[in-house]
């Protein structure tokens with residue numbers, strides 16, 4: 119019996135020795151590494167550069183030159199596209215456990231290249247040479263983004279003619295139209311072969327949108343008539359401040375509306391009424407502040423990653439309430455546009471977008487508004503959402519999702535973006551009109 123503890127001691131020493139020499143499993147298995155990542159100099163702001171991660175299409179069904187390239191822009195203003203990469207639509211995400219990447223069954227790079235850019239400079243791992251270089255308006259945002267995109271295309275042989283789709287969420291409801299408008303209007307023969315714009319739960323026409331909260335929550339049964347009036351009053355303050363061109367104050371007043379909404383409804387987050395806790399962007403912060411992460415992504419070890427930059431948010435505060443609806447109107451005559459919203463979002467949800475669509479100055483508007491809203495089904499017959507389209511405009515309401523549509527409905531969101539880009543399924547075939555009022559019949 120005496121020799122047993124000795125053997126045990128020997129064995130455990132051996133184990134100890136083995137565990138000391140073998141390194142911990144890597145945070146990033148090889149298959150989780152981006153195809154490329156690093157910095158794109160932003161020429162209009164010397165010394166500044168945008169950080170990016172790029173994932174090539176997992177399945178190149180066409181030649182590289184024809185394989186679409188999706189660009190993803192996060193909102194904020196001031197939030198990092200690494201949230202999109204590692205928590206929403208990228209091929210590997212941290213969604214449940216800290217510092218543990220899991221493959222995403224609905225990654226958007228199945229058929230398309232996927233480029234995440236930390237925009238504008240000063241956001242995420244992007245570098246702003248000085249505070250003065252950080253954009254204060256959408257024109258500057260577009261100029262910087264365009265410079266970065268051209269740089270990316272030039273750095274990669276074979277990318278010259280790839281069809282480019284600019285996508286993004288939330289405050290990217292400003293960025294996506296502004297880079298689209300800039301390319302279509304000023305660089306139509308330039309290096310970016312733009313083929314479409316897609317916005318998820320966007321802020322695009324803020325004055326119209328801020329006025330939708332009261333009716334939206336009232337008719338959802340979330341507030342009573344008295345509370346509805348209180349919200350309407352708060353909304354009106356923001357609108358009045360816009361009319362007197364007090365842009366920053368108007369943005370603050372909009373924040374007040376959202377705070378009021380949060381207080382009245384008691385939700386853990388206005389971004390998704392079904393969630394018991396806010397979205398876990400803290401998991402992305404943890405991951406990106408690991409030494410190993412910075413090493414594999416090509417980021418200076420001394421940089422600290424924040425999910426959203428207060429500085430950039432502050433610099434762009436005067437831009438928040440400014441509309442870019444006219445840019446969408448310009449774009450939809452020249453390229454296709456997708457507006458999609460997760461239905462559980464109380465900040466930038468379906469009603470909020472539909473209200474400004476109705477006010478678009480666009481020749482196709484009447485046809486769009488009377489087009490059939492079709493039920494979009496999942497493989498097993500469940501409801502995935504609703505799709506309405508006419509000409510170059512598509513609208514999708516995503517069932518069971520909040521503000522972060524790809525987080526909440528990964529596979530459905532991937533099916534949506536693939537269908538829209540490739541014009542298949544509900545995005546293929548003839549435009550569909552509903553049984554339509556006689557005034558439209560007469561004119562056709």
Ligand SMILES: *[C@@H]1O[C@H](CO)[C@@H](O)[C@H](O)[C@H]1NC(C)=O
Pocket residue numbers: 177179
């Ligand atoms: C690649 O795409 C083709 C055509 O869509 C499909 O048949 C094939 O199963 C895909 N392969 C993988 C590994 O996804």
Ligand SMILES: *[C@@H]1O[C@H](CO)[C@@H](O)[C@H](O)[C@H]1NC(C)=O
Pocket residue numbers: 374377378381
């Ligand atoms: C929301 O609730 C907090 C905490 O009770 C309070 O300090 C704040 O004034 C309220 N804000 C609004 C706009 O109602």
Ligand SMILES: *[C@@H]1O[C@H](CO)[C@@H](O)[C@H](O)[C@H]1NC(C)=O
Pocket residue numbers: 418419420
């Ligand atoms: C990283 O940043 C620090 C501080 O700005 C700088 O001193 C250092 O040279 C940088 N390292 C590299 C490899 O660029």
Ligand SMILES: *[C@@H]1O[C@H](CO)[C@@H](O)[C@H](O)[C@H]1NC(C)=O
Pocket residue numbers: 450451452453454482509510
């Ligand atoms: C729709 O977009 C295409 C480019 O995809 C453009 O050629 C066409 O003129 C647009 N159609 C309309 C009716 O605006």
